[in-house]
Amino acid sequence: MRIVLQEIKEGRIDEALSKLEEHIKQAIVRKEQKKRTAKPWFNQECYKARKAALTALHRARHTQTQEDLRNYNKTRSYKQRLEKRKNSYQVEEEKKLIKQAEQKWYKAAIPKQPYFPRDISLETWENHFKNVLQVMETRPDSTDREEATKLTHAFSIEEVREQITSSRNKKACGQTEFSTSI
Numbered sequence: 001m002r003i004v005l006q007e008i009k010e011g012r013i014d015e016a017l018s019k020l021e022e023h024i025k026q027a028i029v030r031k032e033q034k035k036r037t038a039k040p041w042f043n044q045e046c047y048k049a050r051k052a053a054l055t056a057l058h059r060a061r062h063t064q065t066q067e068d069l070r071n072y073n074k075t076r077s078y079k080q081r082l083e084k085r086k087n088s089y090q091v092e093e094e095k096k097l098i099k100q101a102e103q104k105w106y107k108a109a110i111p112k113q114p115y116f117p118r119d120i121s122l123e124t125w126e127n128h129f130k131n132v133l134q135v136m137e138t139r140p141d142s143t144d145r146e147e148a149t150k151l152t153h154a155f156s157i158e159e160v161r162e163q164i165t166s167s168r169n170k171k172a173c174g175q176t177e178f179s180t181s182i
Contacts, residue, residue, distance in 0.1 A: 049078035056074075
């Protein structure tokens with residue numbers, strides 16, 4: 001950043017801009033996209049039925065003939081097949097759980113842990129935001145202590161708590177995938 005400021009002072013704004021762009025591009029953390037996976041009950045038969053219905057739908061929309069519309073109506077029953085498959089899978093899973101509970105009865109009494117912890121410690125918040133913001137030194141180079149402390153004062157616990165509680169629930173997470181619903 002000092003090099004960029006020096007370039008600006010010397011009047012080479014284009015070079016300063018290109019170095020600043022380069023610096024910003026290096027700071028970007030690319031996150032791998034999670035691979036989409038099908039539900040465990042969605043098997044090959046479900047996939048073929050769904051694909052046939054979509055193909056019939058596209059054909060019926062494109063040609064708009066009575067025969068294609070009838071074919072599409074026949075394939076629309078795939079949703080009922082999917083529902084049956086889903087229900088049978090759930091029944092199979094319940095049977096497995098019952099069998100496990102009969103073998104190890106004490107496992108059934110153990111409560112399931114929540115997916116998200118209810119109390120998130122301040123240290124966890126700090127670590128999260130350090131990782132997100134990459135712990136980069138961004139404080140201005142200034143000899144004026146008062147100005148520097150005004151710009152870089154730490155957030156109090158009350159300020160953080162107020163912002164978290166004032167944020168709206170049931171809203172989509174950002175790129176950090178960090179939900180405000182606590």
